[in-house]
Amino acid sequence: MQMTYLEAIADAMRHEMRRDDRVFMIGEDIGPYGGAFKVTKGFYDEFGAKRIIDAPISEAAIIGSAIGASLNGMRPIVEMQFMDFITNGFNQVVTVAGTTAYRWGLPVPIVVRGPSGGGVGGNPFHSRNSEAWFAHATGLKVVCPAFPDDAKGLMIASIRDDDPVMFFEHKGLYRKIKGEVPEGEYIVQLGQARVVRSGTHCSVIAYGSAVHMALAAAEVLSREGIDTEVVDIRTLVPFDQETVFQSVRKTGRALVAHEAVLTAGFGGEIAARIADTAFQYLDAPVRRVAAFDSPTPFAPTLEQAVLPNAEKIQAAVRELCNF
Amino acid sequence: MLMAREFDTAMLRLYRQGKAFGGVYSQLGNEAVSVGSAYALDRDRDVLFPMHRNIGSHFVFGQDLDQLMVNHLAREGSQMRGTDGTGHYADPARRIYGNVSHLGAMIPVAAGFSLADQLRGITTVSLTFIGDGGAQVGEVHEALNFASVHKIPLILIIENNQYAYSTPNSLEFACERLSDRALGYGMYGTTIDGTDVELVYATCLEAVERARRGEGPSLIETRTMRMRGHAEHDDFSYVPKDLLEDWATKDPVETYITRIVRDGVMTADEVKALRETTLATMIASIDRALERPWPAPEEGFKNVFMST
Known part of the structure; x- marks a missing residue:
């Protein structure tokens, strides 16, 4: 069916949350408010406060607790309100999440996702494209979809991946790009151009x-x-x-x-x-x-x-x- | 406590002999904190996130001495395959998840481990530690506030051993007691003598009970003295000698031995025999570890990802 890029991302997460109760979300204003960009609109009503966790403005605690929960068998999705704010949680991503497989042989199946990119008058702090930092960090997968169908398929693949995934959504594409998106389960494997x-x-x-x-x-x-x-x-x-x-x-x-x-x-x-x-x-x-x-x-x-x-x-x- | 003490002194010897490399972080003076606190947990259901001066807690959680030795010396068979050393390993079966060198980084992770079980309706107490220096890291603040808001069963012990590397308390914080901060987070907090193992145990047991009742996290400041340098390369000449002498009279291991002999729990002869056995056990374990080869170089290229 026809979906915007944003709807496709929400569709993927909703699909995975219905399918697997290990998947939960944590972030800022993602609960009743539905997120700054309304990506999680309706999620709180469907999944409740336990699986859609509104956290304090504490990016390190949000990402760190997601890492801890993943070590205990969960598959958390972390929303950064803007990917720019990842700088406040950088240590957790790079130092902890990105080194765990290598040091411990243990999976850290977290997805850290959120809006990145410019072109929307966002200013220096709401526009950054920081994907290259994480490609350089080792131990992190880095996803940058351009189309609604890829956004869905790559999101589902990312949630099911056993490694930490940095998922860069482009906020300028959220509502501008619309396309045909397969319904239900649709997976695009990471690492395929x-x-x-x-x-x-x-x-x-x-x-x-x-x-x-x-x-x-x-x-x-x-x-x-x-x-x-x-x-x-x-x-x-x-x-x-x-x-x-x-x-x-x-x-x-x-x-x-x-x-x-x-x-x-x-x-x-x-x-x-x-x-x-x-x-x-x-x-x-x-x-x-x-x-x-x-x-x-x-x-x-x-x-x-x-x-x-x-x-x-x-x-x-x-x-x-x-x- | 004797195992912890002997493990530490063994590592100091190995460092001097050039057989242990990297940082050798002693917990001399901190044994009562790491042992007493870990005993307050149920090791079958709770979880331990130790810091670098908590070797005693590893033993309490059932870690095998030989395994610890191999991990520290980065020999073949290390739980980190040689990718890292010291107490940085994880052992999910024993419910131990080690630290990283970035102080405070594992506190939100410990909170998240308990959060996962909270979502399943299970109470799993996480015990973790930080120093008087590490307590000034922003992630500690974030983790404590987060844990308190979500009533996460987390116990954080701030091991105030007077010095953060070379920096004294007076240059690390301006409050009277580090546990005073608990008030600001809306959680329980207390400051205790960290050289008294039974006091540490009792205080932590109360924190565990609060956590099991759903009352959330606790912050416990333990006062001790770091009796060695930051690591063994550090001569800690910046610490006044009389300060060390004062604290030496409160040695947590020796004072506890005096107490249990006085109370008739053990005889002096039994203690002497135990010391000898512990030392012999340690030496034998070191020998076995040093006989092991270094990890194969190709290990360095493996396992950056769980799946590619």
């Missing part, structure tokens, strides 16, 4: 909101005779590099795009792996389109200027095709 547009001249490798920018760019470029392939990696960890290499072998050109800032972003990792493994297929250097290295500014003029967009991707693809 998807070619969302087939093309022959240049590959754009992206995730999250940048996938939509790339698709918009590809439409414009097609009118100029440039046939762009768009690969949505969907998860940063695990990273499906084979699908990326396959695309680059076919097109001979690679542009990596993400909304997060450029320096030390995950795009650098993707570019390095392409250079390592698919160098002989490249007809042009690997380029990146990403945000300017600054906090995300508040005023629309500034925010639009620093964030990537379809036009910046178009320009970069043209350059690569004329290299």
Whole structure:
């Protein structure tokens, strides 16, 4: 059925909570209020106060207690009201959750999810794209869906995964993107990239909101005779590099795009792996389109200027095709 | 308590001999706290989240000496496969979940362990610890407040051993007693002499009973003296000698031995024999551990994830 990106996420969580009583949610204002973005609207009425836990504004206690509950057999879903606030719980995620399998051989099946990303006038503290921090941290899976069906399928897979999963929802996509979503059980395994547009001249490798920018760019470029392939990696960890290499072998050109800032972003990792493994297929250097290295500014003029967009991707693809 | 004492002194010797590496964190002076508190729990249903100066509690929860030794010395057979050392292991069967080096980080985790059972309608008391320095970490505040709001059966012992590495109490906090903070969290709090094992036990037992009645968490400050440096590399010359001498007269192990001999629980000869047996047990365990090889290097590449 047709669902928004937000509805698909809620649908996945509701499905898992009905199926498995080990799944519970903890976060801020997620109970009767239904969450700042209303992702958990109706959950409190259906599942009650024990399974939809409103916690104090204490990100470390929220994530830490979820870790403890997971060590005792539960499968908690943690909502960060904004993913920016993960900085207040960073120690729990990186120090405790991300090292437990390695040190103890014990699963920490938690999902830490919430709205990330800019483009909505959120200011520097409600707009950050921090996924790369967690890809660098070791021991954490990192998921960044771009479409409603993926959001559902990846969420169900994340809840059932035995490792801690950082699930980055893009708040700009919540209600803007609508699509067909399979009803009931629908799983998209982590670590599988998807070619969302087939093309022959240049590959754009992206995730999250940048996938939509790339698709918009590809439409414009097609009118100029440039046939762009768009690969949505969907998860940063695990990273499906084979699908990326396959695309680059076919097109001979690679542009990596993400909304997060450029320096030390995950795009650098993707570019390095392409250079390592698919160098002989490249007809042009690997380029990146990403945000300017600054906090995300508040005023629309500034925010639009620093964030990537379809036009910046178009320009970069043209350059690569004329290299 | 003797096992804890001998384990610690053995580790100090091994460190000097270059056979133990990394940090060797002694609990000398803290035995009554870790042993007395752990005895107040039911080890079949409750759970222990020890800190780095709580080796005694591991024994109370039934941990095998050889296993502890192998874990500390990071030899093949370590419960951490060589990925980490000291008391940082977890042993779900014995209901022990070790600490990480980031002080305070495991307190919300301990609360969450009990929370899971609370959601199932079961009361599982979590016992955990922090120091006079670690108590100043923000996560401790968050965890205590969270535990109190949700009436989680958590017991936090703040082991005030006077120094946080080299920093004295006066530079760590400005309140009179660290347990005064309990009032602000709406939970029970008390400060006790941490050298008296029976007092520690009785105080913790009351906390366990409160928790089982659904009255939530307790905060217990135990006053002791850290009789060694932060770890064995540290000569703790910043601690006044007379302070150490004063506290030495209150040695928790020796004062308790004096008491039980006086009360006729054990004779002096029995105590002497027990000391000798304990030492011999320790030496034999060390020998067995040191005979073990180092973990295979390929272990370092395994198990970053449970599933890929």
